[in-house]
Amino acid sequence: MASDIRVTTNQAPPLVGHNVVTADAALVEAVARHAAPEVVDDIAPIGALAGTAEGREHGMLANEHHPRLTPYDRYGNRIDEVEFHPSWHWLMERAVGQGLAAAPWESDSPHAHVRRAAGFMAWSHTEPGHGCPISMTYAAVPALRADDALAKEWTPLLASLSYDPGVRAASGKRGALAGMGMTEKQGGSDVRANVTEARRTSVDGEYTLHGHKWFTSAPMNDVFLVLAQAEGGVTCFVVPRVLADGTRNRLDVVRLKDKLGNRSNASSELEFEGTVAHRLGDEGRGVRTIIEMVAATRLDCVLGSTSLMRRAVNEATWHTAHRSAFGSLLVDKPLMQNVLADLAVEAEAATALAIRLAAAVDDIADPHEAALRRIALPLSKFWVCKRTPALVAEALECLGGNGYVEESGMPLLYREAPLNSVWEGSGNVNALDVLRALGREPEVLDAWITEVGRARGGDVRLDRAIEDTLALLGSLMGDPASLEVNARRLAVRMALVLQGSLLVRHAPAEVADVFCASRLGTSYDGVFGTLDGGDLRAIVDRATPVTA
Incomplete structure (x- = not known):
């Protein structure tokens, strides 16, 4: 009897409907060992959503529809905005809402970082690219502690469970995301070879930056930690996307990188020319x-x-x-x-x-x-x-x-x-x-x-x-x-x-x-x-x- 060639046999069914937390014995045991069984229960919903067909589909769509750079608006104004597919925002909203960004730094739980680590690993099953801005937001908080005022200004927004995209002043946002800009064309890992220049202004702790950053992921984030050469040597700076008065800081997105790996995240080159920055820590102590x-x-x-x-x-x-x-x-x-x-x-x-x-x-x-x-x-x-x-x-x-x-x-x-x-x-x-x-x-x-x-x-x-x-x-x-x-x-x-x-x-x-x-x-x-x-x-x- 002839078989129907339109009927597929001997193919594995789609891997959906599993909980990527509770179905992973090694992960469950590690979390229970270093935290508590209740932490496993707490992150189980993350694992359940990550294992759905919906989560998998959003991950695929975010990579099929690449970010798009719009340097100018219809009137010729420089705006340097990057447009993402709705699936990117779906992934980001849930990552932030589940506390996978900077929330552990503001948590009273003794196991906040283990919970976040396990959740980050589980949620990354959906799609790895959006983990980059989530990771940089998480990582920015301990560095910001070098300046009490800057830490108080930014940490509550970075630790928020609200995903609030858009180019607006931080004072008008429910949550914020952070990025970092260290790498330059001539230096790579050798950040002491950086040539981006930081010039003092008349305002205490304020500088303007002048130079080019070779890799800056997620250029639509709200704030960036950037290394530049001040008079005292390599120094760390906090660079807001939008200034306190609501005007856009000058962060010119030169181009988006055509890179190996995920296509959902926008990796970019940035140019600074009079970009307002606030010193974080002492001059010469940037590294x-x-x-x-x-x-x-x-x-x-x-x-x-x-x-x-x-x-x-x-x-x-x-x-x-x-x-x-x-x-x-x-x-x-x-x-x-x-x-x-x-x-x-x-x-x-x-x-x-x-x-x-x-x-x-x-x-x-x-x-x-x-x-x-x-x-x-x-x-x-x-x-x-x-x-x-x-x-x-x-x-x-x-x-x-x-x-x-x-x-x-x-x-x-x-x-x-x-x-x-x-x-x-x-x-x-x-x-x-x-x-x-x-x-x-x-x-x-x-x-x-x-x-x-x-x-x-x-x-x-x-x-x-x-x-x-x-x-x-x-x-x-x-x-x-x-x-x-x-x-x-x-x-x-x-x-x-x-x-x-x-x-x-x-x-x-x-x-x-x-x-x-x-x-x-x-x-x-x-x-x-x-x-x-x-x-x-x-x-x-x-x-x-x-x-x-």
């Missing part, structure tokens, strides 16, 4: 002033990359659980199980580390937590962001040709995967920052040793890896000529040991066993699907989403 913003955005790089991993693993495990080939489901094939389990272990290790970092922010007054954050942030930013492109590529391959078409959502994840290794310092910058922390702040090594030491005795491979890593560090510190060239090697080992310690202490035995056997040995080649033994099916089942 130190903005470093807290950098630290917070680095955390979000880890959260964002982990979210990409989690979404990719969800798609791969879901597809293989419903797709048959050569007589059985793909997920039942031993080699496919090996690949999927390897991907799932990587995503779980990233999840455990990401939530642990957020917990350190919640308890930053504790000296151990502060020191651990200092060393673990660049370690995690380096390693988790480096692993994401390889993981997403392997997950895409699990879907075969179906994963190569835009409707699957996998191409967007693949294009987006390298982003966080570039943003807020490339891999080299973060690896070198690890060396800088170890060389200047001895307490950070003590914090790392204490943290990983909490798992001593739990796995002999982890114990050996701790000793080997300390021996590597000792040999490098004793040979300054080889220190920098081996910075990545050291960062990889320290990050893996930190992940391993968390999994040995908290993950199911099968997950910790596979991680230690593969990642902490000497023969791991980094290729997914080369695990040797372990309860692979249990690991895959743990990572496979369940729909309602």
Whole structure:
């Protein structure tokens, strides 16, 4: 009997109707461990909405309909406005309303940053691009604390749960978003090479800026933290989009970048020529002033990359659980199980580390937590962001040709995967920052040793890896000529040991066993699907989403 070619068979159903929070055992356990079960309940609605067909559709539409720059209005007035698709605003409204921007800084909850981190990871399943302005808004608040008056002016608006887009004075808005402008054409990560000039005005603390910023995302945000050269050196400034009297500050949007990755977010070049700015912190202390913003955005790089991993693993495990080939489901094939389990272990290790970092922010007054954050942030930013492109590529391959078409959502994840290794310092910058922390702040090594030491005795491979890593560090510190060239090697080992310690202490035995056997040995080649033994099916089942 001939089959009807119009009827599709052996295709996985759409991955919708699942709660991306409660269906993720690793995330639920990490949040309950570092916060409380009630926090899981609190963010469950975020996970439910992120797993809907509606959320997925808005994410696709926001990327299909790119932002559009309008430099002039119909009368020839310079307006420099960027128009976004309604789906962008739908995503932003819910992200802000769910407290994923700067709300944790004004919260009385002892677990506000863990809640926000888990919610940020879950909501990013809808679409990663709009996480950029959300992240910058979150990160701006600790930097603003360098000036009490500026912090009091902006923090309540940035921490608001109201999304209020539009070019208007801050005094007339229910909520605000922040951006940052550091990178210039000639400098990149070397911000001390910036040439944008800051000139004093007759008003105390006020300057005008003159120069060009090479990358400034979300140019429609309400306020920007910008680095420029003042008489005393590189200085941080607060630049409002609209001045207090309602006139538009001069932020000329030169163009929107045609970039790799998401297309929903507008990345731009800005020119300043007489742009009004307010000094934040002392002249010449700009890097130190903005470093807290950098630290917070680095955390979000880890959260964002982990979210990409989690979404990719969800798609791969879901597809293989419903797709048959050569007589059985793909997920039942031993080699496919090996690949999927390897991907799932990587995503779980990233999840455990990401939530642990957020917990350190919640308890930053504790000296151990502060020191651990200092060393673990660049370690995690380096390693988790480096692993994401390889993981997403392997997950895409699990879907075969179906994963190569835009409707699957996998191409967007693949294009987006390298982003966080570039943003807020490339891999080299973060690896070198690890060396800088170890060389200047001895307490950070003590914090790392204490943290990983909490798992001593739990796995002999982890114990050996701790000793080997300390021996590597000792040999490098004793040979300054080889220190920098081996910075990545050291960062990889320290990050893996930190992940391993968390999994040995908290993950199911099968997950910790596979991680230690593969990642902490000497023969791991980094290729997914080369695990040797372990309860692979249990690991895959743990990572496979369940729909309602």
